[in-house]
Amino acid sequence: MRIVLGVAGGIAAYKAVLLLRLLREAGHEVRVVPTRAALEFVGRPTWEALSGQPATPDVFDDVPHVAHVSLGQSADLMVVAPATADLLSRAAAGRADDLLTSTLLTVRCPVLMAPAMHTEMWEHPATRANVATLRARGVHVLEPASGRLTGTDTGAGRLPEPAEIAAAALALVASPGAGGPSEPRRQDLAGRHVVISAGGTREPLDPVRYLGNRSSGRQGYALARTARARGARVTLVAANVALVAPAGVDVIPVESTAQLREAVxxxxxxxxxxxxxxxxxxxxxxxxxxxKIKKRDDGVVEPIALEANPDILAELAAERLRPGQIVVGFAAETGDDGADVLAHGRAKARRKRADLLAVNAVGEGVGFAVADNAVTILDAGGNVVAEAAGTKDFVADALWDAVHSLG
Known part of the structure; x- marks a missing residue:
């Protein structure tokens, strides 16, 4: 895939070097288009050495190929990181005073911008208006992260981590790396609010120990990332997840089942x-x-009395906290002497009464904490609606397709 990486003049430009490397290591052709100010932070030799292509801010370089037009016409994806307040302003106004802004006027592929600036600049009404204008035109503008800024300042305006920018950008195109130019991802979730829970809850035994499970949260994060790419506003309730927050997603961290239930x-x-x-x-x-529960000298372990947690999925399916709300569940299952994974999933689908239930086998090296997944999607009656196997992003897209088919 041919990617144009625009880099504006902010201190966060150093992170764009890591973003460039990630995109290149994923097998994509990347042409870096820095602004003149960006070259004050990271020099031209660095961009050219890592991309293997020229990196110029000037429309008068390579005049015979009319670079500001040819770059836009040939790009499958364009990413601007960091996008400074100045760059957002110039892009919103349709300026064409350097190679980057000129290219932004000629591209017809998906465009993602990752803003980075001081909090006061990000919150200024002019910047907010520029962001709203760009989003109204179909540009995907991420919300900046919060954290340490230049100097001792802390707040909203920090550039998201390169891995999350790359994931958010590649999620804008369908089946990246499948061969040939990728098509823009459908915006079939635009205007919809999606709430997703991810990870595994922990129930404290004492101040040190807990009951838990092996869930990494990767499938839930893939669902959040792909939903955001398809236009949704996403709230992600994350239980004990050690992953970088998906760009543009509101993350609510929780620990126990009770906390997750309340947040969801x-x-x-x-x-x-x-x-x-x-x-x-x-x-x-x-x-x-x-x-802390102490180990006894005689080796005797005192029994721990357990009680059932609330069935959050069944509650949501029964109550429908908003009219017309679609409720989707996951069933992590293992087969046993009585039935196989799918049979257990069918019984759970009929019992929970969610609109859709994604059933997947789990165990050592399967389902949890691995890159791929395989699910069978059932309706409330236990009938098979769809099947999907592959990366967790691929499975997430298949699930959103099934959700979209419900209307």
Missing amino acids: RAAAKDADVVVMAAAVADFRPVAPAVH
């Missing part, structure tokens, strides 16, 4: 779709120990 129900009050992808603990200790 609060967010779901105005949600069009709720997807329970988290591995929620079925049981919790009746009375967690106040102090």
